């Protein structure tokens with residue numbers, strides 16, 4: 001009899017724990033054990049385990065790297081020069097593992113749903129603005145050899161990498177690119193790369209199976225303004241020429257801030273560097 005009651009009590013505790021878990025994870029997290037049964041690992045441990053953040057790396061220390069990355073992505077952390085040294089490993093795991101791909105997929109799935117919701121005029125004036133670096137092409141092969149952004153940017157070695165024209169396309173962005181072409185929205189590349197990098201950029205894009213863009217806009221020699229000034233200025237020119245920017249995607253906030261922003265903007269993850 002006593003044994004049967006203990007079993008019933010345990011079952012009730014499990015049911016209660018499951019109910020609370022389905023309502024709010026936070027309530028479960030802050031509940032303290034109140035009886036021996038609560039301390040029973042079968043009841044408590046799996047719930048706590050489920051709330052543990054998936055960090056992807058156990059090596060970082062001192063800085064909560066997942067919080068730092070969230071701060072970066074939400075544009076609360078700004079004007080930073082390098083990834084905190086203690087987060088090099090975290091960012092490396094994030095970029096090389098499945099996490100970055102998973103986060104990118106969310107962005108592209110939302111963009112595709114948005115495209116499906118559009119009532120297109122189909123007049124050839126509808127365009128979509130794409131950034132290039134870390135949006136269309138990935139420079140991860142370079143950054144993997146240079147601390148994933150934890151070492152200061154070196155323009156000499158980075159430009160040498162760009163000249164190889166070997167940067168892989170980001171597969172999620174390619175899905176969006178192909179979809180837009182299939183519905184008649186014209187891709188426009190708007191990049192902080194400079195005019196002298198046009199030929200190698202075209203070669204790199206073509207090597208990655210990307211073609212059929214309407215325009216490739218590169219920074220002209222002598223331009224001194226900020227990235228926001230440059231990119232919003234180019235979007236304004238497109239609009240003044242009668243084009244309708246139905247969407248805009250980049251990995252930096254400076255890709256998407258500044259008028260005209262147009263209907264929707266999409267921000268891909270990039271915890272490796274900041275361009276203001």
Ligand SMILES: *[C@@H]1O[C@H](CO)[C@@H](O)[C@H](O)[C@H]1NC(C)=O
Nearest residue numbers: 152153154155156157158160
């Ligand atoms: C930048 O890279 C170049 C080429 O690899 C190298 O010669 C130079 O020493 C680097 N500069 C710094 C400050 O590390």
Ligand SMILES: [Mg+2]
Nearest residue numbers: 131133134251
């Ligand atoms: Mg970029």
